[in-house]
Amino acid sequence: xxxxxxxxxxxxxxxxQPVDTTRARRPDASGFIGRDGVRVFWERYGDGSPTVxxxxxxxxxxxxxxxxxIPYLSxxxxxxxxxxxxxxxxxxxxxSDAYADTEYVADALAVLDAIGTDQAVxxxxxxxxxxxxxxxxxxxxxxxxxxxxxxSVPILDRPxxxxxIQVDPSFGEPQTDDPDWGKYNADYWRRDFPGFAAWFxxxxxxxxxxxxxxxxxxxxxxxxxxxxxxVTVEYGAYMWxxxxxxxxxGEGRAIPFAxxxxxxxxxxxxxxxxxxxxxxxxxxxxxxxxxxxxxxxGGHAPQARWPVIVNRAIRDFIRSLPEASNDGR
Amino acid sequence: xxxxxxxxxxxxxRRRRALYISSPxxxxxxxxxxxxxxxxxKLHPDLQIDWLAQHPVTAVLETRGEHxxxxxDELASESAxxxxxxxxxxxxxxxxxxxxxxILVNNFMVFQDAVExxxxxxxxxxxxxxxxHYLHEHPELKRTAFAWMTDFVGWLPMPExxxxxxxxxxxxxxxxxxxxxxxxxxxxxxxxxxEPDDIVPDDFGPGLPQIRDWTEQHYQFSGYITGFxxxxxxxGRDALRRELGYRPDERVVVVTVGGSGVGEPLLxxxxxxxxxxxxxxxxxxxxxxxxxxxxxxxxGATPGxxxxxxxxxxxxxLAACDLAVVQGGLTTTMELAAARRPFLYFPLRNHFEQNRxxxxxxxRYGAGRYMDYDASPREVIAQAIAEExxxxxxxxxxxxxxxxxxxALIAPLI
Numbered sequence: 001x002x003x004x005x006x007x008x009x010x011x012x013x014x015x016x017q018p019v020d021t022t023r024a025r026r027p028d029a030s031g032f033i034g035r036d037g038v039r040v041f042w043e044r045y046g047d048g049s050p051t052v053x054x055x056x057x058x059x060x061x062x063x064x065x066x067x068x069x070i071p072y073l074s075x076x077x078x079x080x081x082x083x084x085x086x087x088x089x090x091x092x093x094x095x096s097d098a099y100a101d102t103e104y105v106a107d108a109l110a111v112l113d114a115i116g117t118d119q120a121v122x123x124x125x126x127x128x129x130x131x132x133x134x135x136x137x138x139x140x141x142x143x144x145x146x147x148x149x150x151x152s153v154p155i156l157d158r159p160x161x162x163x164x165i166q167v168d169p170s171f172g173e174p175q176t177d178d179p180d181w182g183k184y185n186a187d188y189w190r191r192d193f194p195g196f197a198a199w200f201x202x203x204x205x206x207x208x209x210x211x212x213x214x215x216x217x218x219x220x221x222x223x224x225x226x227x228x229x230x231v232t233v234e235y236g237a238y239m240w241x242x243x244x245x246x247x248x249x250g251e252g253r254a255i256p257f258a259x260x261x262x263x264x265x266x267x268x269x270x271x272x273x274x275x276x277x278x279x280x281x282x283x284x285x286x287x288x289x290x291x292x293x294x295x296x297x298g299g300h301a302p303q304a305r306w307p308v309i310v311n312r313a314i315r316d317f318i319r320s321l322p323e324a325s326n327d328g329r
Numbered sequence: 330x331x332x333x334x335x336x337x338x339x340x341x342x343r344r345r346r347a348l349y350i351s352s353p354x355x356x357x358x359x360x361x362x363x364x365x366x367x368x369x370x371k372l373h374p375d376l377q378i379d380w381l382a383q384h385p386v387t388a389v390l391e392t393r394g395e396h397x398x399x400x401x402d403e404l405a406s407e408s409a410x411x412x413x414x415x416x417x418x419x420x421x422x423x424x425x426x427x428x429x430x431x432i433l434v435n436n437f438m439v440f441q442d443a444v445e446x447x448x449x450x451x452x453x454x455x456x457x458x459x460x461x462h463y464l465h466e467h468p469e470l471k472r473t474a475f476a477w478m479t480d481f482v483g484w485l486p487m488p489e490x491x492x493x494x495x496x497x498x499x500x501x502x503x504x505x506x507x508x509x510x511x512x513x514x515x516x517x518x519x520x521x522x523x524e525p526d527d528i529v530p531d532d533f534g535p536g537l538p539q540i541r542d543w544t545e546q547h548y549q550f551s552g553y554i555t556g557f558x559x560x561x562x563x564x565g566r567d568a569l570r571r572e573l574g575y576r577p578d579e580r581v582v583v584v585t586v587g588g589s590g591v592g593e594p595l596l597x598x599x600x601x602x603x604x605x606x607x608x609x610x611x612x613x614x615x616x617x618x619x620x621x622x623x624x625x626x627x628x629g630a631t632p633g634x635x636x637x638x639x640x641x642x643x644x645x646x647l648a649a650c651d652l653a654v655v656q657g658g659l660t661t662t663m664e665l666a667a668a669r670r671p672f673l674y675f676p677l678r679n680h681f682e683q684n685r686x687x688x689x690x691x692x693r694y695g696a697g698r699y700m701d702y703d704a705s706p707r708e709v710i711a712q713a714i715a716e717e718x719x720x721x722x723x724x725x726x727x728x729x730x731x732x733x734x735x736x737a738l739i740a741p742l743i
Contacts (some may be wrong), residue, residue, distance in 0.1 A: 022410035022429075022431075024405035024435035025435065071434070071438075071440040072435060075403060075439075137537055209504070213430050308437060308467055311438060
């Protein structure tokens with residue numbers, strides 16, 4: 001098997017396995033919640049306070065994308081993760097409606113209920129930042145604080161007032177051989193899913209040098225789902241404000257969510273993010289009136305590539321929360 | 330009632346304090362690190378050493394009454410990971426450490442908490458890969474002087490890993506070189522436990538420096554550190570044999586794979602070689618040490634072979650024996666070299682350190698006979714036992730001042 005065109009793809013592909021070797025920290029509890037016949041797998045670690053909910057992201061990854069945060073944060077706080085629909089041990093429903101962001105938010109609430117947690121700090125990566133944003137905006141009573149990492153949310157102003165679409169029609173059509181973003185295409189995914197994984201993870205997510213291990217992990221997680229599932233996920237509704245929310249024409253549709261967030265927030269964003277550029281993180285921070293931690297020279301997944309800095313930033317943020325000031329060590 | 334109490338000690342009222350990290354991988358670092366600690370205390374009698382350590386290092390430290398930092402309980406087990414990564418007589422050491430990223434991040438975070446809570450003057454890291462790597466990634470987190478030690482430099486690919494492993498080892502080496510050259514302030518001392526001649530004659534990868542040249546430029550050399558003085562063992566060998574119950578007319582072979590679960594197939598194969606070896610060597614007595622993780626009963630009973638679960642003071646048996654059969658780990662093979670005993674060593678398949686770095690060092694001392702596990706069925710082992718058991722030992726003497734030399738390099742930083 002040869003993945004992708006770059007040297008990384010060539011080199012990394014042959015041995016990519018969904019390996020789950022020794023974990024630094026084992027969960028204290030785990031289980032499934034079920035909603036409308038869809039089972040979602042969760043894990044809980046540690047018994048500190050407050051609870052930190054590490055959200056799922058786009059279904060190319062499952063909850064192991066937090067593997068470098070869980071051991072540290074669970075020493076200080078109570079940590080809960082769950083595999084998002086479409087990957088890991090959670091179900092892979094066949095309908096796009098089951099992958100709407102509202103479903104991930106409802107899953108998150110069901111997981112919090114299952115572990116008996118009223119309130120949590122939520123942390124999300126990329127699309128997971130969008131799920132976290134919706135959760136914080138719509139359920140302020142459940143969320144103490146929110147951290148948005150490499151947020152991939154439609155928050156920038158749109159140049160035209162044409163009706164907004166989520167998925168470009170070209171996504172579903174057979175593509176020619178654009179060697180770059182042409183690979184973000186349903187037809188290509190079905191023809192060469194490993195090639196897509198190597199390109200997206202190896203060239204777009206991790207732009208930093210010396211990133212072979214997180215790339216290998218990410219490709220391995222991606223190969224635990226499949227093209228058809230990911231195409232189905234793509235058409236799930238993402239970041240559409242409810243019809244009765246007031247909107248300003250031309251504004252990104254994530255903005256009404258950001259403006260409804262009442263809890264403290266932190267935005268972390270790489271300035272070499274090739275998936276969601278820094279301007280997104282900057283705008284999100286501005287709308288949230290939240291501090292922005294820019295990782296200069298960093299790519300789209302700093303929690304995996306710069307775990308020490310991200311762990312410390314999350315810790316300091318949680319310790320700064322008024323509700324949590326006397327909790328945690 | 331005080332809500333939060335904190336003490337700030339003025340600098341000249343502070344006792345000298347070191348945080349010592351001894352790698353738990355490979356079981357052999359504890360002995361040399363306590364030897365260095367003893368030498369450091371000679372140079373700085375007021376030095377307080379806290380050990381951030383995990384099993385099996387803690388076992389050695391506890392018997393000596395050393396102070397183990399309470400955060401040590403929060404360390405994730407590196408040795409359990411390494412054991413999980415091995416199977417049969419095989420351990421891809423590079424990939425095993427690479428796949429330990431989650432544990433290394435966890436343990437660095439624990440380390441950093443320990444450093445930030447304590448007023449340490451220095452951190453000594455004996456192959457503390459996490460500390461060295463993440464301090465170079467985040468040099469602003471450095472709070473103390475840092476002395477780094479290792480007995481090998483350079484990740485080397487094994488042939489089975491093909492182009493992919495060659496690419497990955499070169500990438501890891503390149504990152505390490507970039508780190509060290511960009512941030513020379515991170516390692517206040519870099520100590521190579523050995524001499525320049527112990528360094529492999531390889532480069533770090535395509536377009537990268539020769540390992541020896543680069544290491545000579547960036548390290549100081551302590552010589553090898555056994556952690557014990559072999560002289561009494563060598564001079565008192567006859568008495569030691571009597572004490573251990575080895576008769577003068579017996580030819581004793583001690584077979585051990587150390588304390589890990591790795592190596593059971595080797596034990597089986599060496600046991601199977603006994604009948605043939607006994608035909609060739611009069612009075613051959615074979616003692617097999619199963620260790621804590623291998624059930625002696627599972628190895629089967631062969632007449633003439635004694636299988637023991639545990640042998641106290643194994644090093645005495647190794648010093649008293651006529652021949653040892655071991656894996657290719659540095660500590661045990663160098664103990665045998667220091668005690669001047671003949672031995673066969675079988676490096677684990679795909680273990681770059683045992684097959685490349687350790688082999689290079691043993692060749693310099695002229696110590697031991699390298700054995701390829703895959704090319705050594707029982708009759709080959711039997712023949713090797715017969716050939717080696719009477720071979721005169723003409724090893725280059727192993728230095729005995731390594732711990733003092735290392736301490737002399739570290740002490741000025743404290």
